[in-house]
Amino acid sequence: xxxxxxxxxxxxxxxxxxxxxxxxxxxxxxxxxxxxxxxxxxxxxxxxxxxxxxxxxxxxxxxxxxxxxxxxxxxxxxxxxxxxxxxxxxxxxxxxxxxxxxxxxxxxxxxxxxxxxxxxxxxxxxxxxxxxxxxxxxxxxxxxxxxxxxxxxxxxxxxxxxxxxxxxxxxxxxxxxxxxxxxxxxxxxxxxxxxxxxxxxxxxxxxxxxxxxxxxxxxxxxxxxxxxxxxxxxxxxxxxxxxxxxxxxxxxxxxxxxxxxxxxxxxxxxxxxxxxxxxxxxxxxxxxxxxxxx
Amino acid sequence: xxxxxxxxxxxxxxxxxxxxxxxxxxxxxxxxxxxxxxxxxxxxxxxxxxxxxxxxxxxxxxxxxxxxxxxxxxxxxxxxxxxxxxxxxxxxxxxxxxxxxxxxxxxxxxxxxxxxxxxxxxxxxxxxxxxxxxxxxxxxxxxxxxxxxxxxxxxxxxxxxxxxxxxxxxxxxxxxxxxxxxxxxxxxxxxxxxxxxxxxxxxxxxxxxxxxxxxxxxxxxxxxxxxxxxxxxxxxxxxxxxxxxxxxxxxxxxxxxxxxxxxxxxxxxxxxxxxxxxxxxxxxxxxxxxxxxxxxxxxxxxx
Numbered sequence: 080x081x082x083x084x085x086x087x088x089x090x091x092x093x094x095x096x097x098x099x100x101x102x103x104x105x106x107x108x109x110x111x112x113x114x115x116x117x118x119x120x121x122x123x124x125x126x127x128x129x130x131x132x133x134x135x136x137x138x139x140x141x142x143x144x145x146x147x148x149x150x151x152x153x154x155x156x157x158x159x160x161x162x163x164x165x166x167x168x169x170x171x172x173x174x175x176x177x178x179x180x181x182x183x184x185x186x187x188x189x190x191x192x193x194x195x196x197x198x199x200x201x202x203x204x205x206x207x208x209x210x211x212x213x214x215x216x217x218x219x220x221x222x223x224x225x226x227x228x229x230x231x232x233x234x235x236x237x238x239x240x241x242x243x244x245x246x247x248x249x250x251x252x253x254x255x256x257x258x259x260x261x262x263x264x265x266x267x268x269x270x271x272x273x274x275x276x277x278x279x280x281x282x283x284x285x286x287x288x289x290x291x292x293x294x295x296x297x298x299x300x301x302x303x304x305x306x307x308x309x310x311x312x313x314x315x316x317x318x319x320x321x322x323x324x325x326x327x328x329x330x331x332x333x334x335x336x337x338x339x340x341x342x343x344x345x346x347x348x349x350x351x352x353x354x355x356x357x358x359x360x361x362x363x364x365x366x367x368x369x370x371x372x373x
Numbered sequence: 374x375x376x377x378x379x380x381x382x383x384x385x386x387x388x389x390x391x392x393x394x395x396x397x398x399x400x401x402x403x404x405x406x407x408x409x410x411x412x413x414x415x416x417x418x419x420x421x422x423x424x425x426x427x428x429x430x431x432x433x434x435x436x437x438x439x440x441x442x443x444x445x446x447x448x449x450x451x452x453x454x455x456x457x458x459x460x461x462x463x464x465x466x467x468x469x470x471x472x473x474x475x476x477x478x479x480x481x482x483x484x485x486x487x488x489x490x491x492x493x494x495x496x497x498x499x500x501x502x503x504x505x506x507x508x509x510x511x512x513x514x515x516x517x518x519x520x521x522x523x524x525x526x527x528x529x530x531x532x533x534x535x536x537x538x539x540x541x542x543x544x545x546x547x548x549x550x551x552x553x554x555x556x557x558x559x560x561x562x563x564x565x566x567x568x569x570x571x572x573x574x575x576x577x578x579x580x581x582x583x584x585x586x587x588x589x590x591x592x593x594x595x596x597x598x599x600x601x602x603x604x605x606x607x608x609x610x611x612x613x614x615x616x617x618x619x620x621x622x623x624x625x626x627x628x629x630x631x632x633x634x635x636x637x638x639x640x641x642x643x644x645x646x647x648x649x650x651x652x653x654x655x656x657x658x659x660x661x662x663x664x665x666x667x668x669x670x671x672x673x674x675x676x
Contacts, residue, residue, distance in 0.1 A: 138557040139557070140553070140556060140557055157556060157557055157558070157559045158557075158558060158559015158560075159559075162557075164554055164557045164558075166551070166553055166554050171550060171551065172426070172428070172549075172550060174425060174598075174601045175426055175549075175550055175605070176422065176425075176426070176600075176601055176604070176605050176606070176607050176610035176611075177546070177550065177605060177607060178605055178606065181607055182550070185543070185546070185547045185550075185551075188543060189543055189544065189546070189547035189555065189558060189560070190543075190544055190547065190555070190558040190559050190560050191543055191544070192540055192541065192543065192544065193539065193540060193542060193543060194539055194542045194543065195543060221605035222605075223605070234554075237554070
């Protein structure tokens with residue numbers, strides 16, 4: 080948070096008594112949460128805990144089963160110009176007649192009717208966005224020929240195109256190598272600070288963004304907890320959340336989470352920098368097995 | 374002796390494909406039809422872009438079969454065949470749009486619908502007791518002597534298709550590429566998808582008149598597929614797509630006038646040749662740079 084900023088007291092996203100379930104499976108309920116304007120907010124939890132769905136509720140793509148949510152002062156709805164969205168990485172179609180800059184341009188006016196007419200001001204904005212994410216070199220390359228990491232940077236540029244007050248990122252660092260992970264997370268952090276924009280960052284891997292995060296929403300087993308990183312990333316808090324013995328190890332300002340019970344649906348990978356995969360093997364696969372059995 | 378016979382049949386064969394006797398008169402006589410073909414080329418070039426982007430090739434085929442069924446039914450009942458094919462294709466397009474929102478779903482819907490439509494069409498045709506020539510031409514196309522009202526019908530259809538596509542160009546592109554983000558941005562996916570299916574229905578019904586329901590793909594898909602091989606600039610792709618469709622359509626008609634075969638083999642062959650050439654161009658370009666994107670430079674990210 081940025082205490083000296085005048086807009087700090089303004090609520091950016093507010094959820095009251097929110098409940099969300101898929102059929103009979105309850106993802107979370109009784110969620111009361113206020114995210115302040117300018118806050119960097121992380122949403123953590125294992126697969127299937129409703130992290131991405133939380134973003135979809137904010138975007139108005141999914142409706143709460145009960146309770147209410149307001150985004151920038153009005154009920155969540157699609158097409159809110161104050162919200163930018165970086166979706167989970169999915170390859171773009173290979174034969175689309177679109178170059179990188181056209182794709183970023185969709186973030187500015189893709190929702191408007193008609194055809195884009197060449198516009199100097201808009202081209203300048205697109206150039207700036209491309210530069211900000213380091214994509215200038217491949218501005219005119221067809222999007223289908225770009226790698227996953229390159230496409231991901233374009234998605235970020237696209238999401239920032241309208242100067243959103245809220246930036247929602249769904250596993251934005253996935254499929255990026257370590258260098259790009261830190262570069263992209265820096266980019267989002269700078270946007271957060273310079274524009275006093277709210278960032279809601281969904282991830283199963285907190286370490287790359289840990290220095291930027293103000294507060295965390297941790298979802299697991301239909302339960303949740305909210306607090307600062309120090310408050311949430313503790314053995315007793317996560318053990319209580321998962322209802323099984325979980326050990327949180329802090330080393331060099333990074334967190335490693337180790338599940339005590341092999342059946343625990345725990346796949347938060349630790350992502351220690353020196354051993355990026357040290358703990359996610361056993362835990363990740365147990366969760367996958369569980370899913371198959373269920 | 375044998376030699377002579379072979380030579381004779383060969384020359385007969387060629388004279389079937391190309392006869393240029395009194396060619397000018399023929400062109401004059403059928404100028405309306407050629408104009409209609411040119412109009413179809415524009416439709417094919419425009420619609421094909423989105424057919425490719427939305428991966429709807431199978432839908433085109435399915436709608437064409439249903440268009441055939443509609444035309445056969447109207448032929449049997451003694452109504453206008455063109456109206457019949459419009460009814461058949463728009464009805465099936467809306468059905469596909471409503472039942473299959475996701476691509477995987479829509480493919481199975483089309484797979485279920487298409488043989489049913491074709492079966493119905495065959496049933497109606499076998500019940501029809503008019504000229505046999507009419508039956509066959511519904512499937513494989515023909516150069517009909519297009520009269521003023523038919524030409525007007527096509528021009529109106531083309532204006533509707535092009536105007537509607539121009540209006541929804543950006544959001545439809547967005548929705549086709551990245552549906553989730555587009556929806557979050559407030560793009561009405563379902564309405565756009567249905568609208569596009571109706572546009573597609575109109576385009577298919579009009580194309581069926583000339584190339585027949587079995588060969589609609591040559592007009593609605595091949596030109597755009599070829600264009601996307603050689604460019605990925607949105608504007609150039611559209612221009613090439615329309616250009617290729619025009620060359621296939623008008624060129625095919627002009628050649629067909631010189632022979633006694635139906636028009637479709639000429640159109641499909643030209644359109645296929647263009648496609649092959651474009652693939653070769655793309656292949657040669659791709660070989661010059663492994664990534665297919667010019668010089669490769671080490672990448673830096675501005676952080």
